[in-house]
Amino acid sequence: MRMTFRWYGPDLDPIPLQYIGQIPGMDGIVSALHEVPVGEVWREDALARRRELIEQAGLRFSVVESIFVHEDIKLGRGERDRYIEAYQQSIRHLGEVGVPVLCYNFMPIFDWTRTTLDTRFPDGSTALTYDHEQLARIDLSRGTGDLPGWGSAFDARELAALLEAYRSVTEERLWENLAYFLERIVPVAEESGVKLAIHPDDPPWSIFGLPRIITSGPALRRLVDLVDSRANGVTFCTGSLGASLDNDLPAMVREIGSLGRIHFAHCRNVKVTGDRQFYESKHPSEFGSVDMLEVLRALHEVGFDGPMRPDHGRMIWGETGKPGYGLYDRALGATYLLGLWEALSRTPVPA
Numbered sequence: 001m002r003m004t005f006r007w008y009g010p011d012l013d014p015i016p017l018q019y020i021g022q023i024p025g026m027d028g029i030v031s032a033l034h035e036v037p038v039g040e041v042w043r044e045d046a047l048a049r050r051r052e053l054i055e056q057a058g059l060r061f062s063v064v065e066s067i068f069v070h071e072d073i074k075l076g077r078g079e080r081d082r083y084i085e086a087y088q089q090s091i092r093h094l095g096e097v098g099v100p101v102l103c104y105n106f107m108p109i110f111d112w113t114r115t116t117l118d119t120r121f122p123d124g125s126t127a128l129t130y131d132h133e134q135l136a137r138i139d140l141s142r143g144t145g146d147l148p149g150w151g152s153a154f155d156a157r158e159l160a161a162l163l164e165a166y167r168s169v170t171e172e173r174l175w176e177n178l179a180y181f182l183e184r185i186v187p188v189a190e191e192s193g194v195k196l197a198i199h200p201d202d203p204p205w206s207i208f209g210l211p212r213i214i215t216s217g218p219a220l221r222r223l224v225d226l227v228d229s230r231a232n233g234v235t236f237c238t239g240s241l242g243a244s245l246d247n248d249l250p251a252m253v254r255e256i257g258s259l260g261r262i263h264f265a266h267c268r269n270v271k272v273t274g275d276r277q278f279y280e281s282k283h284p285s286e287f288g289s290v291d292m293l294e295v296l297r298a299l300h301e302v303g304f305d306g307p308m309r310p311d312h313g314r315m316i317w318g319e320t321g322k323p324g325y326g327l328y329d330r331a332l333g334a335t336y337l338l339g340l341w342e343a344l345s346r347t348p349v350p351a
């Protein structure tokens, strides 16, 4: 396992790369070219510049998270082949620049969704929280303005058109569209030396009546079976999958990991507080619903050697910044995870 940290790039991330490099055991950076519009090719020179910045800080460019998948691909619309070609080209460029893992997701319209980005806890920290009943009350008729974290991403007309387009897309249809996409990009990823790692849906259930499919153990199994190639794998996100108590995370790691299909791990904790209701908690097992030691034990057992990141953290010590993406609590998370990993690595496996 190699510890990594998400960094939004020189223009968007207030955290200096050097600070990230000072976290004990930090090995790599997870980054993206957020300025490239969805559907366009990620240029090789821009990727190479990002790599150079990262390497100057003594780190490696471990993962691209994410190249967004155009809605036409998810909807299976006429223009999808053009967007798939652009996606293939971006994957080739990742390979040329030497980025080994591409994390992506296949969630219709919205990816991660929360109802509050700064819920305050008794110790003065803040964290992201989700309450399904509260989400259902959010009015999308004015666009994404009332959806925390989405701001002006979609205006009213654009969002209404997309929601309408998805009305005819059942879960099975979404699976078909995902298969169509993977059949065309997995061979390119394989040739380019890039591993694809789908991020599970966050949260792992339908929101606003939209289909969501990457939510459970059977779904991950179906995903890896869609195209039988090592390049077709998953990002194991404990916070996303762990929001549903039906998911047995260590068992899922053993099943998918033993196939060699876990290419990236997001290890954060969530505390489930009710039906489809949770908050993002401190990383250690005792504070959340995810038994982090057992998840890491399973990853260790299946020989996981890919990048891991602490994913999100709380805001602590007066830090302000992008919700979930402060320096301090994520650094504590990374250190905790590395501590668990060291203990697992040095404990002899019983004969």
Ligand SMILES: [Mn+2]
Pocket: 199, 237, 239, 240, 266, 311
């Ligand atoms: Mn995640």
